[in-house]
Amino acid sequence: MSILYRSTRSSAEPVTASKAILTGLSPDGGLFVPTEIPTFTSSLEEMKTMSYRDLAYDIMSRWLTDFTEEELKACIAGAYDEKFDTPAIAPLVKKDGAYYLELYHGATIAFKDMALSILPHLMVTAARKNGVHDEIVILTATSGDTGKAAMAGFADVPGTRIIVFYPHGGVSNIQYLQMATQRGANTHVVAIRGNFDDAQTAVKKIFNDREMAAELADKGIRFSSANSINIGRLVPQIVYYVYAYCQMAAAGEIKTGEEINITVPTGNFGNILAAYYAGQMGLPIHKLICASNENKVLFDFFQTGEYDRNRPFILTSSPSMDILISSNLERLIYRACGDDSERCAAFMESLGRTGKYDITDDMREKVSDFYGGFASEEENFAGIRDLYGKTGYIIDTHTGIGNAVYRRYAAETGDTTPTVIASTASPYKFAVSVVGAIAPDEVEGKTDFELIDLLSRLGGTAEPAAITDIRTAPIRHRTVVDPADMADEVRRILGV
Ligand SMILES: *Cc1c(COP(=O)(O)O)cnc(C)c1O
Numbered sequence: 001m002s003i004l005y006r007s008t009r010s011s012a013e014p015v016t017a018s019k020a021i022l023t024g025l026s027p028d029g030g031l032f033v034p035t036e037i038p039t040f041t042s043s044l045e046e047m048k049t050m051s052y053r054d055l056a057y058d059i060m061s062r063w064l065t066d067f068t069e070e071e072l073k074a075c076i077a078g079a080y081d082e083k084f085d086t087p088a089i090a091p092l093v094k095k096d097g098a099y100y101l102e103l104y105h106g107a108t109i110a111f112k113d114m115a116l117s118i119l120p121h122l123m124v125t126a127a128r129k130n131g132v133h134d135e136i137v138i139l140t141a142t143s144g145d146t147g148k149a150a151m152a153g154f155a156d157v158p159g160t161r162i163i164v165f166y167p168h169g170g171v172s173n174i175q176y177l178q179m180a181t182q183r184g185a186n187t188h189v190v191a192i193r194g195n196f197d198d199a200q201t202a203v204k205k206i207f208n209d210r211e212m213a214a215e216l217a218d219k220g221i222r223f224s225s226a227n228s229i230n231i232g233r234l235v236p237q238i239v240y241y242v243y244a245y246c247q248m249a250a251a252g253e254i255k256t257g258e259e260i261n262i263t264v265p266t267g268n269f270g271n272i273l274a275a276y277y278a279g280q281m282g283l284p285i286h287k288l289i290c291a292s293n294e295n296k297v298l299f300d301f302f303q304t305g306e307y308d309r310n311r312p313f314i315l316t317s318s319p320s321m322d323i324l325i326s327s328n329l330e331r332l333i334y335r336a337c338g339d340d341s342e343r344c345a346a347f348m349e350s351l352g353r354t355g356k357y358d359i360t361d362d363m364r365e366k367v368s369d370f371y372g373g374f375a376s377e378e379e380n381f382a383g384i385r386d387l388y389g390k391t392g393y394i395i396d397t398h399t400g401i402g403n404a405v406y407r408r409y410a411a412e413t414g415d416t417t418p419t420v421i422a423s424t425a426s427p428y429k430f431a432v433s434v435v436g437a438i439a440p441d442e443v444e445g446k447t448d449f450e451l452i453d454l455l456s457r458l459g460g461t462a463e464p465a466a467i468t469d470i471r472t473a474p475i476r477h478r479t480v481v482d483p484a485d486m487a488d489e490v491r492r493i494l495g496v
Contacts, residue, residue: 052089120154202483383400
């Protein structure tokens with residue numbers, strides 16, 4: 001069966017998976033969605049015995065049907081290798097009755113590595129398949145995590161270059177060091193005197209600059225995007241939910257075929273949407289628990305059926321979830337509309353114009369597999385401290401939101417379904433907040449690296465290589481520009 005991708009906002013002719021990956025966003029502003037959601041080829045019994053790579057092929061080949069077996073297997077082999085610090089790639093650990101799916105064993109110790117380590121391979125393959133010989137230049141504005149994960153993925157990938165913009169003084173010290181020390185002759189990091197929105201707005205402007213695009217085309221260069229609306233980031237994320245299930249079944253924690261819950265600390269709605277797609281493919285899922293921090297626009301949406309971004313933006317200790325427009329929710333809305341792009345476009349038009357929309361009761365019924373919850377800063381910290389006190393296991397502040405929401409859900413509903421919690425970042429990446437949760441008296445007067453040492457002692461774990469690297473790696477990127485000069489900086493870098 002061949003799967004094509006169409007826009008959530010128009011009935012334009014569907015395109016192949018490779019074209020959708022290459023293009024990123026549909027020209028009408030919609031997101032690419034499959035014309036049909038594929039089902040598993042292998043049984044859960046069979047998948048239980050597969051390695052991560054074999055399972056990745058089994059799942060991804062169902063979605064990316066215009067990639068040959070050889071192409072897709074090469075992409076998978078190039079991505080899920082020694083860049084991960086464990087052969088399990090995504091290990092599952094049981095603590096205090098819940099299953100933590102550790103998605104942070106890749107190069108930049110956050111879950112975005114799971115998709116961004118394979119996206120460059122998919123993109124280069126897609127270019128080749130479509131007869132595109134241009135150099136692909138990835139432009140990314142980042143608030144911290146995405147830019148580094150994208151650079152780690154694209155570093156030294158032939159035929160590509162990546163330029164990352166981040167707010168000068170607007171990221172954590174660890175995030176700054178991670179970016180400023182990035183290796184790879186094709187990576188470029190630029191700080192801007194402005195905030196993340198300034199960076200994002202200027203990047204969008206460069207993307208839409210037709211004159212520049214034409215100039216670049218003459219030189220055999222084209223821009224592309226690595227952000228989470230690319231279907232090439234979503235599909236690889238389906239794999240680890242199936243893998244988690246298989247690990248539970250293989251260990252006898254559940255019977256094969258038994259339902260599980262999946263809890264996901266959510267921002268842009270990409271990670272949890274992948275879990276939803278896993279369920280649609282045939283993974284036995286009872287509830288998808290969507291966990292928000294104090295920016296609880298999704299909680300309100302699942303509670304009331306109204307999505308309303310008109311509210312203050314709150315800065316929390318789970319910054320990668322500080323978001324008021326969850327772009328990937330559009331793909332769920334499309335499903336809930338009965339795959340009706342006209343209706344979906346009307347909701348998105350309303351979101352653009354008024355900042356909100358209201359779904360029908362019929363649509364609410366269609367998303368009733370989701371349970372929305374949120375946790376305050378205090379609940380998050382208390383949950384991290386409690387789990388550490390009971391088990392000695394340390395989770396980061398994003399996973400902490402998932403943890404707190406799940407614990408409250410279980411207490412309130414009495415639901416005893418075995419539950420996986422997506423563990424989206426290493427605690428080492430957010431050491432200041434995490435030590436603040438488990439040993440608040442120890443934080444004051446300590447540097448980031450002293451807190452990391454303390455975390456290592458408290459948790460009895462060795463610090464990840466990603467941290468050791470930045471202790472001594474030379475600073476390679478020092479450019480700082482004004483937002484108004486970003487386009488010129490891109491020209492300078494590309495030599496046009
Ligand atoms: C990006 C990110 C999230 C949010 O994931 P979405 O797919 O945007 O919902 C959660 N935790 C961490 C650590 C992240 O980097």
